[in-house]
Amino acid sequence: MAFEVTYTDCSAETYQEIRAIIALWNEKSPEYRVKTSGSTGTPKSILLKREQLEASAKRSNAFFGLNEHSRVLMPLSPHTIGGKMMLIRALVGNYSIHVVEPRANPLEEIDHKSRFSFISLVPYQVKSILEETPDSLNRFDCILLGGMGLSLELEKTLSDLSPQIYIGFGMTETVSHIALRKMNNPVYEALEGVELDISEGSLVVTDSKLGIERMQTNDQVKLIDSKHFEWLGRADFVINSGGLKIHPENIEQLIADQIEVPFIIGGIPHETLGEACVLIIEEALPEAQFEQLKALIREKFGKYAAPKQQVIASILKTENGKIRRKETLKALFK
Structure with missing residues (x-):
């Protein structure tokens, strides 16, 4: 052939x-x-x-x-x-x-x-x-x-x-x-x-x-x-929270099967922690589900990795479905 x-x-x-x-x-x-x-x-x-x-x-x-x-x-x-x-x-x-x-x-x-x-x-x-x-x-x-x-x-x-x-x-x-x-x-x-x-x-x-x-x-x-x-x-996605380096991709892999809408874990400026983890998502989760996810993340990666809040925003993607993380965060915090 x-x-x-x-x-x-x-x-x-x-x-x-x-x-x-x-x-x-x-x-x-x-x-x-x-x-x-x-x-x-x-x-x-x-x-x-x-x-x-x-x-x-x-x-x-x-x-x-x-x-x-x-x-x-x-x-x-x-x-x-x-x-x-x-x-x-x-x-x-x-x-x-x-x-x-x-x-x-x-x-x-x-x-x-x-x-x-x-x-x-x-x-x-x-x-x-x-x-x-x-x-x-x-x-x-x-x-x-x-x-x-x-x-x-x-x-x-x-x-x-x-x-x-x-x-x-x-x-x-x-x-x-x-x-x-x-x-x-x-x-x-x-x-x-x-x-x-x-x-x-x-x-x-x-x-x-x-x-x-x-x-x-x-x-x-x-x-x-x-x-x-x-x-x-x-390296350019690392969140530095409370002096600890947190890799958002690892957290996302842990919880991906429990969230049906596009989301990422991101870092936002925090007065005492330097940066705080947040869940950036296209549709807000019910509070009970959000609390369950936080507990799961906390158990696996520690308290600083658990997102402090939900932030509603559009998640930008490439034509192959890859998340454009930098552009999403830039648009969110512009």
């Missing part, structure tokens, strides 16, 4: 973007311009080299066992690094890829008899699929989840499925994932060629395959060794 692209219910924009990526690849362009997701700040345009994209694609194909006999389903926007790399992996690996228009549940339009070797999804898609067509996930040999935002409860639910499920760690600058962890295992393992270090609590990445030398990230981690780490949160 050679490289081919088939489509289900795709918009003209998605189709045209995919054709443009394929054409650029076949022309052997030496550089490719991509945009960062915007989840940690204003999206920016960066250049990636063809050899970086090819090396990343070969490494991922080898890890997931994808070859000319594979069939992959692509439900991600081709405008994102995740979507682009799914397509480039298929080009490099010479296998077929079936494209479906990105939406909350991209599997509802797919023939229920179809089986695939691989799919990459973002957390909001997984949540929608589990609510609407959970059995459809068993049609895949392997599932890669990108982005952060999986609740502990969601991970437990996914662990009951038959596919192998991995969660990726990476960014546009590292040409998608450079480390993976298995479901219900908090430890990420670096891929071949990747060496990890730490500086001031934040992860430093060296990748011989991609020509990356000591790239400083804003990701705070517990470094186990040069190949393994536990992710704690973004």
